[in-house]
Amino acid sequence: MAESASAVALSGVRRIYHVGEPVYALDGVDLEIPRGSYTAIMGPSGSGKSTLMNLVGCLDTPTEGEVVVGGREVTGLDERERTRLRGEEVGFVFQTFNLMPRLSALENVALPGLFRGEDRATRRERAAALLERVGLAGRGDHLPNELSGGQRQRVAIARALVNDPALLLADEPTGNLDTDTGRNVLDLFDELHAAGNTVVMVTHEPHVAERAERIVHLLDGRIERIESVDAGDATGTERDATDAEGDATGTEGKD
Amino acid sequence: MRPVEFLRLSWRSIRGHRLRSTLTTLGVIIGVAAVIAFVTLGASLQAGVVGEFSPDDGRNVYGWAADPDVEGGPAAGAQPVFSEADLEAVEELEAVEAAYGYATVGTQAVSYDGEQVAQGDGLVASGPSYVREERLAEGRQFETGEREAVINPAAAGRFEENVSVGDELEVTLLGGATTTVEVVGITDTNEGLSPFEGFESAPRIYVPTDPYYAEQTDGLGIGGEGAGESARFLAIVIEAESADEEAIDRAREAAVGYLESDASDAGELMDDELAVTMQTSTELLAQLQDVLDLLQNFVVGIAAISLLVGSIGIANIMLVSVTERTREIGIMKAVGAQNRDVLGLFLAEAVILGVVGAIFGTALGLAAGYLGAWYIDLPLVYPLEYVALAIVVGVLVGIASGLYPAWRAARTDPIDALRYE
Ligand SMILES: Nc1ncnc2c1ncn2[C@@H]1O[C@H](COP(=O)(O)OP(=O)(O)OP(=O)(O)O)[C@@H](O)[C@H]1O
Ligand SMILES: [Mg+2]
Numbered sequence: 158m159a160e161s162a163s164a165v166a167l168s169g170v171r172r173i174y175h176v177g178e179p180v181y182a183l184d185g186v187d188l189e190i191p192r193g194s195y196t197a198i199m200g201p202s203g204s205g206k207s208t209l210m211n212l213v214g215c216l217d218t219p220t221e222g223e224v225v226v227g228g229r230e231v232t233g234l235d236e237r238e239r240t241r242l243r244g245e246e247v248g249f250v251f252q253t254f255n256l257m258p259r260l261s262a263l264e265n266v267a268l269p270g271l272f273r274g275e276d277r278a279t280r281r282e283r284a285a286a287l288l289e290r291v292g293l294a295g296r297g298d299h300l301p302n303e304l305s306g307g308q309r310q311r312v313a314i315a316r317a318l319v320n321d322p323a324l325l326l327a328d329e330p331t332g333n334l335d336t337d338t339g340r341n342v343l344d345l346f347d348e349l350h351a352a353g354n355t356v357v358m359v360t361h362e363p364h365v366a367e368r369a370e371r372i373v374h375l376l377d378g379r380i381e382r383i384e385s386v387d388a389g390d391a392t393g394t395e396r397d398a399t400d401a402e403g404d405a406t407g408t409e410g411k412d
Numbered sequence: 413m414r415p416v417e418f419l420r421l422s423w424r425s426i427r428g429h430r431l432r433s434t435l436t437t438l439g440v441i442i443g444v445a446a447v448i449a450f451v452t453l454g455a456s457l458q459a460g461v462v463g464e465f466s467p468d469d470g471r472n473v474y475g476w477a478a479d480p481d482v483e484g485g486p487a488a489g490a491q492p493v494f495s496e497a498d499l500e501a502v503e504e505l506e507a508v509e510a511a512y513g514y515a516t517v518g519t520q521a522v523s524y525d526g527e528q529v530a531q532g533d534g535l536v537a538s539g540p541s542y543v544r545e546e547r548l549a550e551g552r553q554f555e556t557g558e559r560e561a562v563i564n565p566a567a568a569g570r571f572e573e574n575v576s577v578g579d580e581l582e583v584t585l586l587g588g589a590t591t592t593v594e595v596v597g598i599t600d601t602n603e604g605l606s607p608f609e610g611f612e613s614a615p616r617i618y619v620p621t622d623p624y625y626a627e628q629t630d631g632l633g634i635g636g637e638g639a640g641e642s643a644r645f646l647a648i649v650i651e652a653e654s655a656d657e658e659a660i661d662r663a664r665e666a667a668v669g670y671l672e673s674d675a676s677d678a679g680e681l682m683d684d685e686l687a688v689t690m691q692t693s694t695e696l697l698a699q700l701q702d703v704l705d706l707l708q709n710f711v712v713g714i715a716a717i718s719l720l721v722g723s724i725g726i727a728n729i730m731l732v733s734v735t736e737r738t739r740e741i742g743i744m745k746a747v748g749a750q751n752r753d754v755l756g757l758f759l760a761e762a763v764i765l766g767v768v769g770a771i772f773g774t775a776l777g778l779a780a781g782y783l784g785a786w787y788i789d790l791p792l793v794y795p796l797e798y799v800a801l802a803i804v805v806g807v808l809v810g811i812a813s814g815l816y817p818a819w820r821a822a823r824t825d826p827i828d829a830l831r832y833e
Contacts (some may be wrong), residue, residue, distance in 0.1 A: 216746060217827045237750060244748020255743045255830060259428050269747040271417055316747065 163225070164324050164355040165190040165213050170222035172208050172378075182208040183219070184378035190357060192323075195350045197366035198359045200375030206359045207252060207328055209375070213357065214249045214326050215239045227323065244272055248322030252329050252359070254313045256301040262288060262308075263297035266315045273320065287315040292341060306333040314342060318349070325349060327358040331365055343368050415760075418753075422760035425733070433765060436729045439722025440769025440809055441776060444802050447715035448777025448795075449784065454708045455793040456785035470655030471509070473664050474607060475671075475690040476647045477682055486607040486696050491686060492644040495677035502650060502670060507662035509653050512539025513645030514608050515625045518586030522617070524571045524579065535561070535583065535593075536609060536618045537625040542649060543599060543618050551577040551597030556620045561593035566602040567615035568595075581617070585628065593619060607696040608647055612790075621645075644681075650690070664690045719805065723813035726765050730758065730817035734824075741821050742829025755822040762814020763807055770806025774799050 165188070172183040183205045190196050190213075198206050211217035212224050215231050224231040227246050231239060243249070256265045266284035288297055291311040301309055310333050317325060327346070331339035343365065350356050358369065366372045367386055374381040426433045474486060475494075482489030494513060502511040517535040521528050536542075540553040543562045554560035561581070568575040575581065579595050599605070602613035609616070621643075629643035652663035671678045671688045678688070691699075734741070741754055778799070785792050 211827055214746075216830070240745065240748060240750050243746065249746060251746075251830070253830075255739075255746065257740055257743055259424065268744070271421075272744070272748040272750065272753055274414070277417070320748070 162192060163189045164192045164194070164227065165357070166223075166225040167209075167212070168223050170212065170219045170224060172205070172212065172217070173220045181378045183212070186222075186378070186380055188373065188380060190355060192355055193350075193353050194371070195346070195356045195369045196358070197369035197372045198357065198375060199361065199363070199366050199372055200381070204375040205378040206375055208378075210249075210326050210328050210357070210359060213324075214247050215243045216249075244269055245320060246323050248317030248320065248325045250310075250313050250317045250325070250327035250330050252332070254301070254309045256309060256312055256316075258301055261298050261300055262293060262304065262312045265301070265312055266319055269316065269320050283319055284315070287318055288312070290318075291315045291345065292338070307335065307338050310334060311338070311342065314345070322354070324355045325357070327356070329359050329361065331360065331362070339365070415756075418756045418760040419764065422757055422764055425737075426761060426764055429733075432729060436725055437722075437765050437769035437772065439725040440719065440766055440806065441722075441773040443715055443719035443722045444770045444773025444805065445777035445780060446718055447712060448774050448798060448802060449780040450708070450711040450715065451795050451798050452778060452781025452793065453784045453790075454704065454711070455795045456781070456790040458704055459791045459793050470692070470694075471652045471660065472606065473650050473652060473660060473667070473690045473692055474514075474647065474696065475650065475667065475688055477671075477678060477686045477688050479685050480687045480689075486691075487647045490646045491682075492646045493678040493681045493686070494645040494648050494671070496643065498671060498676045498678050499645075499648060501676065502648075502667050505663075505666045505670060507653065507659070507666040509651040509663075510539065510541055511648060511650040511667070512542065513621045513625065513643075514538045514542070514606070514647040514649050515621060515643075515645055517619070517624050517628050520584040520586060520588070522567075522570075522584070523582045524575055525573060527571050528584075529570050531583075531615065531617075533614060533616070534586075535624055536616055537621040538618065538649060540620065541651060543597065543605060547599050547601065547605065548597050549600035551595070554596055554618065554620050556622050558620065559591070559593055559623065560596045560620065562597035562599060562618045563595055564599045564602050564616045564618075566613060567617055568598055570615055583617070591624070591627070593617065606649065607693050607700075608649075644677075660692060719809060722769065723766075723809045725813075726762055726810065727813035727817060730762050730814055731820070733761075734758065734817045734821040737821075738824060738829045738832040741824045742826045742832065745824070745826035746830060751822040754824070755818045758818035758821045759811065759814045762818065763810030766808070766810025766813070767803060767806040770802045770809070773806075774802045777802075 167186050167188045170183055170186045171181065174180040174182055186209065198209065200206050208217070212219055212231075213226060215226060218224075218232050226242060229242065231242070234242070257268065260268065263281060263284050266287055267280040270280035270283065285297060288294060291314055293308060293311055293315070296304060296308060301312070304312065310330065314327070314330060317327070325346070330342055330346075334342060346356050346358065347368065356369070358365075360366050370386055372384045372386060374384065476487045476490035477493045478487075478489035478491065496513075499511045499513060502508055515537045516533075517537050519531050519534045522531045523529070540555060543553050545553070548562070549565070551562070554562055563575065563581075575595055577595055577598060581593050581595060582590055583593060584590050599618075602615070604610050604612065604614075604616070605618075625645075626643050650663055650667050652659045668688050668690055670676055672682070673679045682688075744754060782792055
């Protein structure tokens with residue numbers, strides 16, 4: 158029962174890298190992420206945020222402890238099933254984009270569908286719709302190196318969303334974006350959250366983290382504290398600011 | 413994932429590295445081209461030399477005197493040792509039905525009704541029964557001592573107006589002298605009538621050794637040990653009583669025995685280094701076939717090695733490609749590509765390289781083979797089954813060389829791959 162209520166549950170998770178001295182990237186993490194929740198993860202560089210995301214995204218397995226994603230214990234799954242889980246239930250936005258360099262933006266977004274066996278027309282149609290949603294309608298034919306950093310980030314987000322994932326993981330999705338486009342991306346996350354998806358996002362910026370329902374603070378591979386955000390208040394202030402700025406640029410334009 | 417999608421995606425990565433892919437396929441192209449070229453050439457050679465030839469000269473045995481160590485086709489290394497008297501004596505032997513000499517008389521041209529055509533192959537001089545009755549489409553065999561000839565359809569058709577039985581041809585001999593022949597028969601085939609001639613199609617004129625060979629040797633002093641002595645032949649034909657093996661062996665033994673003994677002019681002339689060889693068409697063909705087969709196997713062996721080198725080239729470039737694209741593999745796996753998808757993608761790439769190589773190789777090989785066959789004037793033969801085989805080989809080469817690299821790619825750990833710089 159508890160399992161079905163949480164999208165992700167970590168208990169006693171350690172991830173140790175052995176590079177000469179053992180590096181405790183994660184050192185005993187217990188964390189539960191409820192279905193449909195919106196969680197931000199903060200912490201200084203090297204505190205283990207990306208490591209945590211990789212574990213939750215079924216890309217990596219813990220050295221110790223249990224990771225349960227979508228009711229299934231990931232460490233016990235074989236590689237095939239983990240891959241299937243990745244492809245069908247998780248959408249991952251990487252800190253470093255990770256786009257296929259020789260595929261166009263549209264093809265990059267359509268790629269996960271390819272491995273799910275969808276036919277070409279459906280894939281491309283969906284990919285085009287998502288690109289439009291992230292504001293890249295005219296950029297489908299561009300290769301990643303013909304796009305700006307922010308545009309690449311948005312292609313990566315579109316790709317993460319293409320399989321309609323129950324769980325969206327985003328590692329610093331706004332790190333490369335200016336405030337305006339960053340806000341668009343965050344609005345998109347809000348929409349997904351509102352539609353019932355579980356969203357987990359890593360960020361360095363407190364004002365970005367405040368758009369989540371709660372903030373998990375990591376420090377040296379451990380959870381330092383978990384902070385709840387007064388949802389109504391935080392998003393409310395952000396929304397106000399958006400409107401104000403929007404008006405201001407509008408007026409400037411007229412002058 | 414569907415096969416078409418694999419191919420589409422793989423084709424894109426191949427096109428992404430145009431030069432590299434081209435160079436990679438070159439090994440396969442050369443290998444396949446070599447096989448196809450030589451198989452084409454070999455088939456044409458076979459058709460040209462051996463043809464559809466099934467010997468119907470079953471009771472003829474062809475003989476010549478040569479150093480037994482000399483390898484080669486009929487009459488290779490032959491010395492002119494057989495005299496007219498020898499032939500007469502051999503014919504007297506019980507096991508032998510007939511014996512006559514074989515020689516070619518060099519010519520420059522042949523004219524008919526004032527129209528002259530070049531003819532370098534010469535006149536084929538032999539005994540009357542050399543042109544067998546059943547080979548005659550029209551007319552009769554020539555007679556010894558007469559200025560008569562049997563010609564084949566190719567020789568008859570060389571002039572504006574077809575030559576027919578009863579017509580007279582004027583032949584310009586190698587020395588410039590002219591002589592005339594009366595056409596008394598026309599054969600039904602353009603292929604050679606015996607292994608001495610070779611079996612390829614060509615215009616041919618068959619005449620009796622007497623007078624044509626005798627006159628030539630008189631004039632030039634070839635084969636004659638001195639003035640007044642009769643012409644000596646390089647090659648002879650004897651006919652056994654029948655085509656069955658026993659009769660042939662009897663005739664052969666009797667003839668060789670006599671010719672190598674001191675009783676014959678040939679035996680007197682031959683020193684210890686020479687021996688008389690007597691073989692039937694079937695035996696000669698089998699030897700020729702052996703030589704052709706050996707040649708073919710040798711070439712196919714070399715081509716197989718170049719194919720092997722070609723596949724190593726593909727394997728090598730695929731390994732480089734896998735390493736180079738580690739990150740891409742990680743990305744694909746991160747967004748849901750299964751191991752078999754990655755395996756399929758890289759395997760498809762190797763197979764495409766192999767097949768493209770095989771297709772271009774086949775085209776190149778056919779072109780080269782035909783050019784070669786055309787150049788040395790052999791009939792063109794289309795070994796179509798080899799074209800299909802080449803494509804299969806391309807697929808196999810692709811699979812063989814792509815399997816390990818593709819397996820390496822499939823095994824890549826996504827998290828390591830994503831971290832790969
Ligand atoms: N493959 C690896 N091998 C060895 N050590 C590693 C490896 N991956 C991560 N680490 C170590 O684990 C720790 C946590 O790394 P992680 O990438 O999770 O940090 P992060 O919180 O995402 O940092 P940032 O904000 O800079 O992205 C770091 O000290 C890092 O050096
Ligand atoms: Mg990180």
